[in-house]
Amino acid sequence: MSLAQCAADTIVVLDFETTGLSPNNGDRAIEIGAVKLVDGQVVDRFSELMDPGFRISAFIESYTGISNQMLAGAEATETVMRRFASFIQGCNLLAHNAAFDSKFLDAELARLGCGYDGQFVCSLLIGRRIYPDAANHRLGTLVEYKNIRHDGVFHRALADAQMTADLWLAMLADCGGNLTFAEMQRLSQIPKAKVAQWLARR
Numbered sequence: 001m002s003l004a005q006c007a008a009d010t011i012v013v014l015d016f017e018t019t020g021l022s023p024n025n026g027d028r029a030i031e032i033g034a035v036k037l038v039d040g041q042v043v044d045r046f047s048e049l050m051d052p053g054f055r056i057s058a059f060i061e062s063y064t065g066i067s068n069q070m071l072a073g074a075e076a077t078e079t080v081m082r083r084f085a086s087f088i089q090g091c092n093l094l095a096h097n098a099a100f101d102s103k104f105l106d107a108e109l110a111r112l113g114c115g116y117d118g119q120f121v122c123s124l125l126i127g128r129r130i131y132p133d134a135a136n137h138r139l140g141t142l143v144e145y146k147n148i149r150h151d152g153v154f155h156r157a158l159a160d161a162q163m164t165a166d167l168w169l170a171m172l173a174d175c176g177g178n179l180t181f182a183e184m185q186r187l188s189q190i191p192k193a194k195v196a197q198w199l200a201r202r
Contacts, residue, residue, distance in 0.1 A: 010037065010038050010039065010091070010092070010181075011036075011037050011091060011092050011093065011094050011121075011168070011181065012034050012035070012036050012037075012087070012088050012091040012092070012093050012094070012118070013034060013035045013036075013037065013093075013094045013095070013161050013162075013164050013165040013168060014032065014033070014034040014035075014088070014093060014094070014095055014101060014105070014157075014161055015032075015033050015034070015095060015096070015101060015157045015158075015160040015161040015164065016029045016031065016032055016100075016101050016104045016105070016157060017029070017030050017031035017064045017066060017156065017157050018030060018060075018104055019052055019054075019056050019057070019060055020057075020060070021100075022103070023103060023104055023107035023108075024107075027104075028052035028053070028054075028077055028108070029050060029052070029077055029081070029104050029108050030049065030050055030051075030052055030056060030060075030064075030066055030071060030077070031047075031048070031049050031050065031064070031066060031156070031157040032046065032047070032048060032050070032080065032081070032084055032157055033045075033046070033047045033156070033157025033158030033159070033160065033161040033162075034046040034047070034084070034087065034088070034157075034158075034161050035158075035161045035162055035164075035165045036087075036091065037165055037168075037169075040169055040172075042165070044087075045158065046083075046084060046087045047157065047158040048074070048075070048080045048083075048084075049066065049070055049071060049074040049080075050071070050074050050075060050076065050077040050079070050080040050081070051071045051072065051074045051075065051076050051077060052071070052077050053076065053077070055068050056068055056071065064156065065156060066156075077108060078108075078111060078112060081108045081109060081111075081112060082112055082114075085109055085112065085114050085115075085116060088116050088118060089116060089117060090117065090118070091118050092118040092119050092120075092121070092181050093105075093116070093118045093119065093120045093121070094120070094121050094122075094123060094164065094165075094168055095120065095122065095123070095164065096122070096123045096124050096139045096160070096164045096167070097122065097124045098120045098121065098122035098123075098124070098125075099122070102120050119181070119185065121181065121184050121185045121188060122188050123139075123142075123164055123167055123168055123171065124137050124138075124139075125188035125189070126171055126184065126187055126188045127142050127167075127171070128192065129187060129188070129190060129192050129195045130171060130174055130175065130187075130195065130199075131145060131146075132192065139160060139163060139164060139167070142167055143163050143166070143167060146167060146170045148163065148166045148167060148170065149166075150162075150163050150166075171184075172184075175187070175199060175202075176199065176202060178202075179202060183202065187199075
């Protein structure tokens with residue numbers, strides 16, 4: 001069975017905190033948090049700070065709660081990302097706004113000359129299609145919309161990954177509970193006007 005055919009709830013849910021918006025501008029990852037789900041249950045977690053090799057801005061310190069002092073005691077980004085590359089091998093991947101997290105994952109692993117064999121799906125794109133009545137489709141908004149329990153911590157990687165995992169399981173249930181990963185990928189790209197019809201045929 002290919003990775004794309006695996007059950008949609010066998011997945012690594014990940015989130016990065018970074019020094020900025022784009023690795024193309026020299027921005028680096030400073031924290032990775034991930035939750036590994038198998039059959040809807042958390043079987044493993046990965047959570048580490050990482051030193052990008054330069055000081056982060058006061059804005060990023062305030063936004064994430066991650067200080068330069070905290071990063072000074074962390075291992076280098078390259079060291080942490082090499083371990084994370086092993087953690088995700090053989091797994092499909094999920095992120096909320098996957099376009100952001102995937103570009104940092106790709107950039108950091110390219111520095112190491114390694115990659116990964118899974119594919120990404122985006123819970124933000126799925127949310128736009130199956131929760132059209134939500135005020136917006138940011139992670140915090142959808143967590144509140146679905147009454148998902150949380151500890152109030154946002155913009156720390158493991159907390160955001162756990163909330164995304166809980167949101168993913170809610171989405172699977174709302175879609176009937178039996179969609180494959182490939183079908184969830186397909187759902188994320190279907191025109192919004194055709195979602196109800198598409199789901200009814202599954």
